[in-house]
Amino acid sequence: MKSLLLSAMFLITSVMSAQETKTENDTVKKVTTIEEVTVKIQKKFIKVESDKTTVAIKDNPMLGTGNAYDAVKKLPGVIASPTGGLSLNGKGVTIYIDGAPSTLSGNDLENYLSSLPGSAIEKAELIYNPGASFDANASGSVINIVTSSKRLKGINASFNMNYNFNKYQKPSPQILLNGKEKNLSWQTMLGYNYIDRENKSKNGQTFTSFAVDKYIDQNRLTVTTNRNLYFRLGTNYRLSSKSNLLFNYNTNFSNDRDVFDAKTTGSDISDYLNTGTTKTKGNNHELSLQYKTKLDTIGRTLDIVAFTNVFNRNPNSKTNALEGTTPSYNNFSSDFGLLNYYLKYDFTIPFEKLKFSLNTGGKFNTIKVNNTGKYNLNSPSTDIIDFDYTETNLAFYAEARKKIKKLNLTAGLRYENFNVDRTGIVDDVSTDINFNNSNLFPNVSALYELTDNVNVSASYSRKIAQPSYSVLDPNGSNFDQYNSSTGNLLLNPSFFDNYEFKITAMDFIQLGTNYTVSKDHNLFIFNAEPGELVSTQTFQQFDKFKTMSIYANFPIPLDYFLKGKEEFKKRMGNIDKMNYVFLNINYIKNLTEGYDFSFKSNPVWNYAAQAQIMMPWDVKSTMTYFILPANGVWEIYKITKPIQQFDISLNKDFMNKKLKVGVHAFDLFNQNEVNALVSSTNLQTKFYEKNDTRTFRISLTYNFGNLKLEKENTDIQTEKVKSGGGLMK
Known part of the structure; x- marks a missing residue:
């Protein structure tokens, strides 16, 4: 074994x-x-280490043919909440892209990841308890999306075509060119996504502030069309044998449309219909310049990154006036803009003889957001809500690592200064709120090597979560006469204390637990004002939020049991030819203080499995399945029916692996839907949501040019003290 x-x-x-x-x-x-030496690089789709888990995306047929958001949701331990947003082993997640935190949040981040093709992602790193070198504004865990970095000699190309079949049939073509000439290597990617999908939602709401409870039932159907053109350019110029200069430019342009049809019935109201269309145009531009160098022969390195991000979107919604009724209710438009500047440096000083290393660095970051919304609500007059957000962040850190025989120790301290200015509407009054806080964020960890292949580790870190612009912005969308959607300008930062204990073994097995205490925690919630028949979707601050999580990841070697020991030994050198199942189990218990639920806060269980089965004619079958059983409580939601999904993918290579063809079925049994009970102030909500997740896809990839894989090394290797990290081969 x-x-x-x-x-x-x-x-x-x-x-x-x-x-x-x-x-x-x-x-x-x-x-x-x-006489002969043969070196064979063993690919791994999943590699478990003491401080992170790395999952290959591009070469994984189940993850690489879709978009980044779908791929992230299928990573071990990742759960997408009913309200959107992601968690990793029960803790909040901050998304990093190529080592830098994403500026976008809420639906903007989800839409951006949905526009990023899985074929552009080399791997995803799941970092469970990030240390001082990561931003303190990371709540509890980090998912670092590493985009493709292969540079091949000569000129090489890859053409990809995904064709999606559901109720709609839409293509998503992509072409990738890369090459290397002397000291310059480069890669370009150009593609277009065209996707249609449907969303059905139902809310059965009981308003409890009346002398006799009143209720309303709401049904909504939204048909969404996403059209997205993207272009990515990356270059690496090798200045010397010790230095690299990397430049990246990424851009995408979106033109989306939502056609919605809603109906509301209930106590003391006539049937209310709300239909219309929301059109949204957006664009995103990212520019980064990175300098990496090895300063001397003892391994000191310097890494400097400059990054800027410009993002704009302009939604415009118009509802249809029905014959014999008042003018349409929800007509709005907004102009949203985000500008981000980011500069950081990291300096590494190893002391090999002392088995000690020191990392230090700093960061300066400025984010500016403006959103001006114009609303015409059953009235000839126009209301304007102007939201402005400015965040300035200055940070410095130092982190030391020391190895004492089999014990590896890490201690770090990060200083963060936040200056946040926000202006918007609170209770119909223009309000300006400023937060200026400076804090120290420590982290400590210890790793003990029980054997060459088994490690035991424990860690602690303190983090902060500044409320993002998406939860502060008082501008809303998808509202009508009986629904209100708004941010909460008064939210404070949340502080997190994260504790973790974990056992890892042989690059595959992981058993761990973490405990997080969050103060002034912000949660999405439904509520209603006393005596009003209007449901408000917003964010609310809770005094304390505690999360206890236990998780396990391990493989089941099917070849060992089904083919016998000898056949298994033949296949173990090539994972592409092995049959296996990789299991992930999560137990998550949430406790919210300062909030009364109408139901018991039961724990959430989540079970997930990924299997690879080799079939006749060298066809590779990949299957994934997850289930989140009923009766568990996720934050404020009680899951009343299981959430589950089964995907299957069949893949075969042709023409000496130049041509790859795949047939995929996602949510084959059409079981992925959310049924939940939400308990909140003056309101009880039965929540239902169903996306048309059952989709069939044909994928085709053709590679031409020089196929000799010689990856351009942009990593400056240093003699760091072992701390559970490593590179995925």
Whole structure:
């Protein structure tokens, strides 16, 4: 079993022969010659380490043919909440892209990830308890999306075509060109996404502030069309054998449309209809410049990154006036703009003889957001809501690592200064709120090597979560006469204390637990004002929010049981030919203080599995399944029916692996839907949401040009003290 799970990263086979030659003095000399050395790089779709788990995306047929958001939702331990947003093993997640935190939040971040093709992502790193080198504004965990960085000699190209079938049939073509000439390597990607999908939602709401409870039932159907053109350019210029200069430019243009049809019935109201169309145009531009250098022979390195991001969107919604009724209710438009500047440096000083290393660095970041909304609500007059947000962040950190025999120690301290200015509407009054706070954020961890393949680790970190612009912005959308949607300008920052204990073994097995205490925690909620038949969707601050999570990841080697030990040994050197199931189990218990639920806060269980089955004619079958059973409480939601999904993918290579063809079925049994009970002030809500997640896809990839994979090294290797980290091969 041990040899199975190790599945060595490098397989080196050498044949050595000894020849004996007798000299005149009858002495014997032994001459050893190496006749042959074969090096084979072992691919791994999942690699478990003490401080992170790395999952391959681009080469994974189940994840690489879709978009980044769909891929992230299928990562081990990741759960998408009913209101959107992601968690990792029960803790909040901050999304990083190529080592830098994403500026976008809420629906903007989800839409951006949905526009990023999975084929552009090399891997995703799940970092469970990030240390001082990561931003303190990371709540509890980080998912770092590493985009493709392969540079091949000469000029190479790859053409990809995904064709989606549901009720609609839409293509998504993409072409990737890359190459290398002397010291310059480059990569470009151009593609277009065209996707249609439907969303059905139902809310059965009981308003409890009246003498006799009143109720309304709401049904809504939204048909969404997403059209997105993207272009990505990356270059790496090798200044010397020790230095690299990397430049990246990414852009996308979106033109989306939502056609909605809603109906409301209930106590003391006539049937209310609300239909219309929302059109949204947006664009996003990212520009980064990175300088990486190895300063001397002892391994000191310097890494400097400058980054800017410009994002705009302009939604325009018009509802249809029905014959014999008042003018349409929800007509609005808004002009949203975001500007971000980011500069950071990291300096590494290793002391190999002392088995000690020191990392230090700093960051300066400015984010400016403006959103001006114009609303015409059953009235000839126009209301204007202007929201402005400015955040300035200055940070410095130092982190030391020390190895004492089998014990690896890490201690870090990060200083963060936040200056946040926000202006908007609170209770129909223009309000300006400023937060200026400076804090120290420590982290400590210890890792003990029980054996060469088994580690035990424990860690603590303190983090902060500034309320993002998406939860502060008082501008709303998707509202009508009985629904209000708004941000909360008065939210304070949340502080997190994260504790974690974990056992990892043989690059595949992980068993751990974490405990998080959050103060002034912000949660999405439904509520209603006393005596009003209007449901408000907003964010509310809670005094304390505690999360206890237990998780386990481990493989089941099907070949060992089904094919026998000898056949298994033959296949263990090539994971592409192995049959296996990789399991992930999560237990999550939430406790909210300062809030009364109408139901017991039961824990959430989540079970997920990914299997690879080799079929006749070299067809590879990949299957994934997850289920979140009923009766668990997720934040404020009680899940009343299981949430589950089964996906299957069949893939085959042709023409000496130049042509790859895949047939995929997502949510094959059409079971992925959310049924939940929400308990809130003056309101009880039965929540239902169903997206048309059952989709069939044909994917085609053709590679031409020089296919000899010689990856351009942009990593400056240093003699860092072992701390549970590592690179995925």
